[in-house]
Amino acid sequence: MEKKYLYSLILMVLFLCIGKSNLMAQETGEISGKVVDAKGEGMIGVVIRVEGTQLGAATDIEGNYKISKVPAGDKTLIFNFIGYSQTKQKITVKAGETASVTPVKMTESSEQLKEVVVVGYGTIQKRDMTGSISTIKSKEISESVVPSFDQAMQGRAAGLQVTSSDGMAGSVSKINIRGTNSIGAGSQPLYVVDGVPIASNGIGSPGLGSTTSPLADINPNDIESIDVLKDAAATAIYGSRGANGVILVTTKRGKAGKTKITANYYQGIVSIARTEDYLNASESLALRDSIAKVKKQAFDKPTTNLRDGVTRAEADSFVAAGGSTDWIDVVSRQGMVQEASLSATGGNEKTTFYIAGTYRDENGFILNNRFRRLSNKINIDHQATDKLKFGTSITLTHSINDRVRSGSGGGFGWATELNPYLPVYKPDQKTYAMDWNPLWHLKDHKFEVKTYRTVSNLYAEYALIPGLTLRSQFGVDLLNQNEDIFEFRNVQVPTSASSAADKRTTVVGWTTTNSVSYLKTFKEKHNINAFLGYEVNASQTAGMGIEGSDFANDALRSPTAGNDSNITQYSYRNNYGFLSYIFRANYKYKEKYMASVSMRRDGSSKFGENNKYGNFPSIGAGWIISDEEFMKDVRYLNYLKLRTSYGLAGNASIADNASLGFWNSFPAYMGVTGIAPSTLANKNLTWEKSEQWDIGLEMGFLENRFSASVGYFYKQSKDLLLKQALPPSSGFSSIYQNVGELNNRGWEITMTTKNFTRAFEWSTDFNISFIRNEVTNTNGIEPDGFDQYSTANVGGEGRVIVGYPVGQAYVVKYGGVSQTAQEVPVYDLNGNVYAGTKGTVKIEAGQPIFYDKFGHIMTATHPDFYSHRTPMGSPNPKFFGGMTNSFKYKNFDFNFLLWFVYGNTIYNDIAKNRLGGDINLVQWREILDYWTPQNTDTDVPSLKYSTGSSVNSSRFLYDASYLRLKSINFGYNIPEKLVSKIKLGSARVYLRANNLLTWTKYPGHDPEVTSQVDPNSEAGNIAFAGPYNSTPQTRTFIAGIQIGF
Amino acid sequence: MIKIKLSYLAVFSTLVIVFASCEKVLEYNPSTEILNDKAITTSDDLEKAIYGAYDALQSGNVLGGSYVYYGDLLADDANVKLTNLGNFGTKEIYERRTTVQIGALRNAWTDAYTAINRANNIISVINNGTLEGNFNNAKGEAYAIKAISYFQLLQFFCQPYAVGGDNSGPGVITRDEPTLSGPDGLAKGRSSIENSYGAVVSDLKMAISLLSTKYYYPGRISIFSAKAFLARVLFFKGDYAEASSVASEVINSGIFALQTDTTKLTKVYNVTLAEKTNPEALFLLLNTQKDNSNGIKGNYSALISSSVNPYGGNPTIRVSPNVLALYEATDYRKKFLYAPHKTDPTLWMTKKYDNIVPANPPAICVIRLAEMHLIVAEANLSPGGNGDKAAAYASYAAIRNRAGVDPETEADLTLVKVQEERRRELAFEGDRYTNLKRMKKDIVRYNDQTVTIPYNDPSLIFKLPSEEVSANPLVVQNP
Secondary structure, three states, rough: HHHHHHHHHHHHHHHHHHHOOOOOOOEEEEEEEEOOOOOOOOOOOOOOEOOOOEEEEEEOOOOEEEEEEEEEEEEEEEOOOOEOOOOOEEEOOOOOOOEEEOOEEEEOOOOOOEEEEEEEEEEHHHHHHHOOOOEEEEEHHHOOOOOHHHHHHOOOOOEEEEEEEOOOOOOEEEEEHHHHHHOOOOOOOEEEEEOOOOOOOOOOOOOHHEOHHHHHHOOOHHHEEEEOOOOOOHHHHHHOOOOOEEEEEOOOOOOOOOEEEEEEEEEEEEEEOOOOOOOOHHHHHHHHHHHHHHOOOOOOOOOOEEEEEEHHHHHHHHHOOOOOOOHHHHHHHOOEEEEEEEEEEEEOOOOOEEEEEEEEEEEOOEEOEEEEEEEEEEEEEEOOOEEEEEEEEEEEEEEEOOOOOHHHHHHHHOOOOOOOOOOOOOOOOOOOOOOOOOHHHHHOOEEEEEEEEEEEEEEEEEEEEEOEEEEEEEEEEEEEEEEEEEEEEOOOOOOOOOOOEEEEEEEHHHHEEEEEEEEEEEEEEEEEEEEEEEEEEEEEEEEEEEEEEOOOOOOOOOOHHHHHHHHHEEEEEEEEEEEEEEEEEEEEEOOOOOOEEEEEEEEOOOOOOOHHHEEEEEEEEEEHHHHHHOOOOOOEEEEEEEEEEEEEEOOOOOOOOOOEEEEEEEEEEEEEEEEEEEEOOOOOOOOEEEEEEEEEEEEEEEOOEEEEEEEEEEEEEEEEEEEEEOOHOOOOOOOEEEEEEEEEEEEEEEEEEEEEEEOOOEEEEEEEEEEEEEEOOOOOOOOOOOOOOOOOOOOOOEEOOOOOOOOEEEEEEEEEEEOOOOOOOOOOOOOOOOOOOHHEEEEEOOOOOEEEEOOOEEEEOOHHHHOOOEEOOOOOOEEEEEEEEEEEEEEEEEEEEEEEOOEEEEOOHHHHHHHOOOOOOOOEEEHHHOOOOOOOOOOOOOOOHOOOOOOOOOOEEEEEEEEEEEEEEEEEOOOOHHHHOOOEEEEEEEEEEEEEEEEEOOOOOOOOOOOOOOOHHHHHHOOOOOOOOOOOOEEEEEEEEEOOO | OOOHHHHHHHHHHHHHHHHHHHHHHOOOOOOOOHHHHHOOOOOOHHHHHHHHHHHHHHHOOOOOOOHHHHHHHHHOEEEEHHHHHHOHHHHHOOOOOOOOOHHHHHHHHHHHHHHHHHHHHHHHHHHHOOOOOOOOOHHHHHHHHHHHOOOOOOHOOOOOOOOOOOOEEOOOOOOOOOOOOOOOOOOOOOOOOHHHHHHHHHHHHHHHHHHOOOOOOOOOOOOOHHHHHHHHHHHHHHOHHHHHHHHHHHHHHOOOOOOOOHHHHHOOEEEOOOOOOOOOOOEEOOOOOOOOOHHHHHHHHHOOOOOOOOOOOOOEEEOHHHHHHOOOOOOOHHHHHHEEEOOOOEEEEEEEOOEEEEOOOOEEEEEEHHHHHHHHHHHHOOOOOOHHHHHHHHHHHHHHHHOOOOOOOHHHHHOOHHHHHHHHHOOOOOOOOHHHHHHHOOOEOOOOEEEOOOOOOOOOOOOOOOOHHHHHHOOOOOO
C-alpha cells in the first residue's frame, strides 16, 4: 500500500518534469451532466471527481460539466461544494461514448455545523473541529461603523475581550484572548491575514497621546471572516507565537458567475460618547471661597493668578457676565464620517476575482482630528489546469491620520482639566485669556501620520495525485509610517519657539510557506487530513527621526531648518526571524470520532543561543455523540458533540534582542564618546510557555433552532519573562529570566436561538465568558517591583501579586468619613501600637479615615501610610460578553449588539484631582456632597479635608462595570420590482449607530478605557486599569445606501 | 504548456531560494548596540571603554559632588536650608533615617559599582592579551578608578577605619572580576573594613606601578593623582609615615603649585574644560553638559543666571557662622570664597562653586595640592608619624601664606592648629564629615545644636539599597 503511493509520487515528480503526456492508452469514454441547487438553477464551481481516479472537473457557469478520458466501467461520481452536503452518483461509462448523468441536485447543509472554519494552514468543517475557534462573519464586521476590524470583533466571540483604549480613530485596542497571558512580555494575539503574519503593535510618538494601530490599515469591508483561535489544538500550530491566541483574517475572494458590482456609501456624525459631570463656573468660584473660609486661608485677591495669567478679578467679571466655559465643548465639535466603497466580484470556472476600493474620511469629535483611508483590495484565483491553481491577494492602503494631542500629551487632555471660570478669550474676543490653552494646542499643532501599507501574497497549488496537494505561498507585509509634526510657536508668548519633527518607521516583513497536504478517505470510514509545512518569516523595523526647534522664519517647517544646537535625531533597526516546521494530522472515523495531533518546531532570532529551537505539540479529540445508535431515540436533541484538547504554545512577544548582551555608546566624559556594558546576555532566554487544556460540549436542539456550546479551559503559563533583580554591586540592575508563572481558567458559553423563523424572523446570539487570571509565581519580586510609572511606589495602578490577577490594584483601603471626633491608636507595621505620642492620633468629624492592613482605623498622616496597601478590586471583569438580536420582517431588518463587562475596577488617579485634590482644576459635582454635621451620609470628607493634596486610596478605585448598546442597525431592502425598474440589481438603505447608550456607575469619562500604554507590553499587562486623562469613545450615527448592479 | 512549466519553475525556485537563505533569519543584527564579544577589539575601542569608565566615575553619585553635599548635611560646617530638603532623598539623609528606600543612596551605591565593573572589564580585556600593544597606563587608570570608587563607598556606607583598633566590621563588597553573566554567582559578602582598605591601597599601588611617569593631564588619572589618592587613603587609615612620604612625592614633583593669584582663587575649586589651567589640581572632573550635569552648583552657589539679582539663589548649603568665625579678618579665603546673600545679608554662601559658564557645569577639583600639604603637616605631627616637624611646618606655612595669614613659627605649630587649618582650607569640599569621623570627634550640627551625634553612630552610615540586600543573600545590611 505504502509502496504503491511512493511509486506514484515518484512517477508524479517525473510527470511534472516532462510535462503532460498521454499515458492513457486504454479505452475511455466521457461523462457529462449538470449540477443544480434546490431551486433547480445551475451551480457553478462544484468539484466533481471520479472515485478511485484522479479524474475530475468543475462545473461551469450554467452548472454543466464534462469529464473526458474516463476508463470504461461502472464509476461513482463525487460532488463537493462548500456549504453543501457531499453527493454521490453512479454511472456506467462505455468506451468511446458520452454517458449523460441525470442532473444532480445538491442540498445546502443547513446546519451551521457544516460551516467551514479557517484554521491555521487550512480549513476544516466546524463539525470536525477538535479545537476551540470562534468565527466572526463578514456581515458582523462590515455592519460596524468603526474604522478598524479589531474593534468590530467586540462582543462577537466568547473568550475575546476587546477594549478600545482611545476614542480617536486609528488608535490601538487592547485585545485579550482568554485572559492576560503574560507579565513582562506582550499579551496581544498574533494576527495573520491570508496566511501572512502582520505587524500589529502600535507605532508612533506615544508622548503626544496615543500611538496608531497598524490594524487600522486593513479595511473591515474586505474581510470575509475572522477566526479566533483559542485553545491549544488551534493555536499550537502557530508554535512560539500561539500562546496569546491567534486571529486569522480571511479576505473576500471572487465567486464565479455573473459579475457582481456593489456600491456602498454612508455618511454620519461623530460625537463624544460620554462626558463627566463638572461644576459650573460660579459653583467653582464659590467652592474656592468656601474652602478658603473653612481652612482659614487668605481669600483670593483680585490679582490672584488663577491659571496662566487669568486673575480672580477677570474670572469674576467673566462669571458675572454669565460666562462658564465648557472646555470639552470648546475643543470638541460634531464630527463627520463618510465612507464610499465599490467592489466587483465574479469570474468563470477558471478565474475568479474580487476587487474593491474604499475611501473613508472621519473627522473626529476633537478639533482637527481627522482620519482618512484609501484602501484597495485585489484577490485573484486562477485554476490553470486540473492540477495547478495559483492566485494572489493584494491589499494596498494609504491613510492620513491627523492626530491631535491628547491625554498627558496636552490638547484634549488639558481641556478635561480646566476650570469653567477660565474664559477662552480675553474681552477683545481675539486673544486667548490663557497663553497656554488647549485650543491653541489643538489648532496650531500639526501631527500628521501618513501610512502606506501593503499586505499581499502569491500562492500556487499543485494537486500531485488525488488528495495530495503541494502549496507554496510567499507573502509580504510592508508598512511605512511617516509622522510629520509641527508645533507652531505660541504667538502670545514672545519667547516661545516653533518645533518640528519628522519621524519615519518602516516595517518589512515576509513569510514563505511551503507545504504538502493530504486528504484521503479509506474504506469509506477512515478519513485522514494531514499537513506538513515549512515556513520562514522575517521582519525588520527601521526607524529614524529628526527633531528641531527655534526657526528663523515662521515659514520654515523642516526640523533641520531649526536652530543647530536644538536639533536632535535618532535612528534604529530591529529585526527578528522565525524558521518553522509544521505538522498536523486529523483523523476521523465513521464521521463521528475525531482525533488530531499537531506539532510545530520553531527557531527564532529572539531566543537565546542555548534555546534556539522549541517544539509545540498538541492533541485533540472529538466525539459526535448524537450520531451514536443510543442517541437515536433522544428527542429534541439533534446534535451533541464533545471535544477536548491539550497542548503547548509559546509567546515570543519579547524584545528582539532580549537574550543578547550588549555594550552601548554614550557621551561619556570630557566631551568624548565612551562605551560600556549595558545588558547582560542570557543565553538560555526562551519563549514563554502556555499549556492549555480545553473541553467543550456543543449542542443543537430542535433541528438547531437552539444551539449552544459550553467550554472550560485551563491555561497554565510558565517561564514568563521577568526582570530578575541583580545585586547592584554586580554593575547591573537586572536580567531577563524565564521565571514567572500564572494561569487563566474559565468558562465560555455561547448560545444561538432562532426565536421566530416564519415571516417575522428573530434570532439571538449570546456569548459570555467567565475568566479568572491568577499569578502564581513572581520569583519573589515584590508588588512595587512592577511599578510602571515610578510613582514613588504609591500610585494606585496595577501591580503583580501572587494569588491575584496581573495588574491588580494595590491601595490603602478607604474608610469613608469619620462621623465623630475620636482618638485612635496608631499601629506600626507589626501591628503594635507606637510608643509615646506617636501612639495615638486625633480624628475630627468629617475627616477621611483609612484602614491599615490589620483593619485598624488610621489617618492619612500615618508615618507608614502606603505600607498599608492591600490588593483591592479587580482589573479584569468577573464576566463579559455580547448579545446580538436580529430581526427581519419582509424587507426590513434590524439588529443590535449589547456588550457588557461586569466586576472590574479602574483606579482613576484623575478622580483625586477632580474631588478636591487640586481645586485649581475642574471639579466633579460630587465634591459638593462634602460632609457637614447636617450631611453625614457621604463618602466625601468635609471641605477642610477634601481639598488640598489627597492620598491614593481605594476611594478612587471605581467599579467599571458597564452595559453598552454597542451597535444598532436598521436596514430596508428596496423591493426588487422597484429596483429593476431603474435597472439595478439590488438596493438597500440603512441606518446605523454605535455607542448609543451606556449604563455604568463609573464617574470618569468612559469605563471602556485603558491607560495610554502599549497594550502589547509589560505596562499594557500591568497598568492598563489605571487610566490617566484618556480620550473617551465616540458615538456615531450614520445613514447609508448600498446598490448592486 | 510552456506557461505551466514556468509556474512549476517558479514554485521550485522559491523553495530553493528559501531553503538556502533561511538560517540567516535566526540572527539579530544590532545597529545601536554592540554585541558583547565585539565591544573591545582594537586599542581605540579600549580607549572608548576607558572614557566609559570615567563616565561612571564622574557621576554625581561617585565623584561628581553628591557626597560633598551629603557630607555637609551630616557634618557641622553648613547652615542647611531645611525647606529645600526633599522627601525620599536628602531629607532622610539629613534626618539620618536612611532605612527608607532612597533613590539618591541607591544611585550612590549603584553608580560606584558601575564604575568598578567598567574598570574590571578593562583590566580583564587587557589581561586577556588579545590586543596588541602596551596598555599599562590604561590598566593603571582602571585600577585607580576602582580604588577611588571603593573609597567613596567606604566613607559613607561603612564605619570609619579605627586606627590601631578593630577593623573587622563590614566594609565593601570587593569585586575583582567583571560581571559577564547572571544571575548565578553574583552574590558576594562584604569584606572586612581592614581588607577593604587593603584592597583600595593595593589597587592604588598597582595603578602607580602601571601609570606612565611622563603623562599628566588634569582630567585623567595620572601617576600623581593616583599617589594623591593613595596619600589620602593612607592618611585616613593612620599609616602616617607612608602617607606623608607619598604626599611629599606629589608636592616635590615640581608640576603643581598653589594658586597665589587671588583673583583666580575660586577657580581652584572648579574650572571648565575650556579653562583647565588650575596649577594645584591633581585631579579635575572635566565633564561637559552632555556628559553629566552635576548638581553641586545648585546645592552650594547663590549665583544664578539672572540679570536682576545674580546672587539671589537659594542653595541648601549655607555657611555656618561657626565656620566664618574660624577665619581671621584678613584671610583671603574669607574675602574671596564667601559672600553674603544679596537679599538676606545675614546668610553667607560659599563661592567655591560659583564658576558658572553657560552650558558648562563647573568641573570639580576632586583632589588638590593643598590637601597634600595638610596631610604632610598633620601626618608628621601625629602619633606614629615620622615626626619631621620642619617638613610639617613648611607645608603648614605654605597654606597659611597663600591665604594671606601669619604662618607663625615652627615652634608654635601644634597638631590642633594643623587640624583647624585643614577645616578652614577644605571647607565645603567634602572633607569635613569624613574627617570628623577620622578624628573620632562627635558631631554637633548648626541646625540641630542640642544633639550630639557620636562619630561612629550607626545612624550616620547609609543603609545598603534594598536591591542589594534582596538580590545578594551573602551581604550584611548596616544596623
